[in-house]
Amino acid sequence: MKKHTPCTPNLSRRRFLASLGLGGLGLVLPSASHAAKSLADEELVTLHDLTKCVGCGACVDACREANAHKFPEPVRPFPPMFPASVKVEDWSTKRQIIDRLTPYNWLYIQSAHGQFQGQRFDIHIPRRCMHCQNPPCANLCPWGAAAREKNGVVRIDPEICLGGAKCKTVCPWAIPMRQTGVGLYLKLMPRYGGNGVMYKCDRCYDRLAKGQKPACVEACPYGVQEIGPRSDIVAKAHALARNIDGYIYGETENGGTNSLYVSPVPFDILDAAVTAGPGKPDLAKAPDKMADETRMAYAALFAPVAGIIAGALRLGSRLSGGDDADETDDTPKRPPDAGTPDDEHKGTWS
Amino acid sequence: MSLPVSRRMSWAYVLVLSLLAVTGAMQMPIASRYRIVAVPGLAWLGDFWLTHRLHYLGAIALLALCSYLTTRWLLEWRRSYALTAFGLVRAGLLAGIIATGAVRVLKNLPNVSFAPAPTMLVDWTHLGLAVLLGLLALVRLVLARLAVKASSFRPR
Ligand code: SF4
Ligand code: SF4
Numbered sequence: 001m002k003k004h005t006p007c008t009p010n011l012s013r014r015r016f017l018a019s020l021g022l023g024g025l026g027l028v029l030p031s032a033s034h035a036a037k038s039l040a041d042e043e044l045v046t047l048h049d050l051t052k053c054v055g056c057g058a059c060v061d062a063c064r065e066a067n068a069h070k071f072p073e074p075v076r077p078f079p080p081m082f083p084a085s086v087k088v089e090d091w092s093t094k095r096q097i098i099d100r101l102t103p104y105n106w107l108y109i110q111s112a113h114g115q116f117q118g119q120r121f122d123i124h125i126p127r128r129c130m131h132c133q134n135p136p137c138a139n140l141c142p143w144g145a146a147a148r149e150k151n152g153v154v155r156i157d158p159e160i161c162l163g164g165a166k167c168k169t170v171c172p173w174a175i176p177m178r179q180t181g182v183g184l185y186l187k188l189m190p191r192y193g194g195n196g197v198m199y200k201c202d203r204c205y206d207r208l209a210k211g212q213k214p215a216c217v218e219a220c221p222y223g224v225q226e227i228g229p230r231s232d233i234v235a236k237a238h239a240l241a242r243n244i245d246g247y248i249y250g251e252t253e254n255g256g257t258n259s260l261y262v263s264p265v266p267f268d269i270l271d272a273a274v275t276a277g278p279g280k281p282d283l284a285k286a287p288d289k290m291a292d293e294t295r296m297a298y299a300a301l302f303a304p305v306a307g308i309i310a311g312a313l314r315l316g317s318r319l320s321g322g323d324d325a326d327e328t329d330d331t332p333k334r335p336p337d338a339g340t341p342d343d344e345h346k347g348t349w350s
Numbered sequence: 351m352s353l354p355v356s357r358r359m360s361w362a363y364v365l366v367l368s369l370l371a372v373t374g375a376m377q378m379p380i381a382s383r384y385r386i387v388a389v390p391g392l393a394w395l396g397d398f399w400l401t402h403r404l405h406y407l408g409a410i411a412l413l414a415l416c417s418y419l420t421t422r423w424l425l426e427w428r429r430s431y432a433l434t435a436f437g438l439v440r441a442g443l444l445a446g447i448i449a450t451g452a453v454r455v456l457k458n459l460p461n462v463s464f465a466p467a468p469t470m471l472v473d474w475t476h477l478g479l480a481v482l483l484g485l486l487a488l489v490r491l492v493l494a495r496l497a498v499k500a501s502s503f504r505p506r
């Protein structure tokens with residue numbers, strides 16, 4: 001098991017910076033020198049074989065126990081909020097809840113019962129953060145608290161998170177859960193900004209760093225889950241799906257996640273059969289939320305090129321046409337901070 | 351002597367920067383909390399995806415505009431005009447905002463991961479420089495107003 005390194009530049013970042021003409025930035029960003037090493041790193045993926053899960057909940061217990069030291073201990077009374085319509089979220093008095101996601105329960109068992117091809121099915125699905133490959137929760141966090149690490153773990157830093165819950169809003173499964181009364185916001189302007197800290201499965205990153213498996217993977221008496229490098233696990237998931245004539249969830253959802261579920265029943269049928277709602281994610285088809293941003297990022301590469309060409313063409317047309325005015329159909333305007341000419345021949349312009 | 355930046359360009363700059371300022375500010379989860387979304391016509395400010403994509407679009411427009419003006423500056427105007435101190439500071443701030451924004455766009459690409467600390471540094475720098483640019487525009491506006499007032503009272 002590879003220990004994750006905190007910052008993870010890679011070749012595509014270099015190439016991107018270089019094409020933006022910002023190659024030098026790569027040098028000032030931390031650990032750019034490890035670029036070559038990072039190529040060898042691979043994301044970790046979990047595989048749930050849903051034919052094996054009996055819904056015993058041993059994984060849920062293990063998760064709660066292994067991560068108890070990370071659970072919030074809020075300070076009371078909670079600071080008053082402005083405006084008063086802002087609701088606090090307090091799960092600290094409901095720590096025993098295990099049938100949904102809460103800041104104290106990062107994994108729960110979702111059950112689906114029904115009929116498929118004339119046969120009854122009872123399928124249990126351990127649900128938690130999917131650890132998306134390009135996670136909107138991390139990409140849209142305005143504060144940098146949520147991040148995807150090189151080994152694919154998506155994690156919210158409880159020291160930095162302000163509990164604005166944007167990550168939950170933009171997550172296709174609304175996974176992160178808020179606890180009020182903890183975290184950095186208490187030290188800033190608790191009345192006016194922030195509302196606690198967001199919590200979710202962190203893939204037992206601390207156990208991974210020690211070379212151990214996540215608690216839920218290890219605790220399962222039926223060996224439902226496996227964890228390994230992406231290429232291996234994706235191949236295994238496909239082999240398993242072929243064997244049982246089954247279906248995969250998580251490989252392409254939201255552009256790809258690092259949690260794969262294999263089921264003998266199609267996921268749209270399971271989706272219709274499970275209870276979804278607050279703290280209970282659905283199994284719907286989730287399109288890639290970041291697809292537009294990715295396309296625009298590449299379009300942005302051409303913007304400076306277009307600007308430079310337009311600027312150069314302008315000079316060309318002036319030189320050949322003798323057109324001295326700028327935009328010929330528009331009167332040149334004196335910019336507000338253009339002072340008086342600082343000498344006879346040279347004007348000022350900003 | 352004609353000054354180089356046309357009215358059309360000035361307006362494009364103001365429009366693009368306003369779009370970026372508004373959509374950028376809305377990346378903080380304040381539109382719902384402070385009931386901005388309840389103001390008729392402003393509900394869209396609460397849509398994180400919409401404002402995020404508009405911010406990207408604005409950034410593309412700003413990149414095109416800045417590179418166009420920089421090219422013309424280098425090729426033509428540099429010989430006849432000097433940058434004021436204001437202009438220099440503004441160019442520096444814009445460069446910083448564009449660079450930090452580019453890093454953030456890069457981070458949002460698939461397969462790119464940054465640790466929280468550098469991400470936070472980049473985010474805060476981006477926000478801080480944008481606020482400074484706004485303040486600079488304000489100071490410049492006030493100074494310009496004062497100058498107009500002063501000149502109208504000064505005997506010619
Ligand atoms: S994954 Fe394993 S431990 Fe968890 S509920 Fe299913 S069978 Fe039990
Ligand atoms: S499932 Fe939601 S919380 Fe988990 S990584 Fe994806 S976007 Fe983030």
Ligand code: SF4
Pocket residue numbers: 062063064066067106107128200201202203204214215216217
């Ligand atoms: S990986 Fe760790 S934190 Fe995530 S559900 Fe399993 S035990 Fe809980």
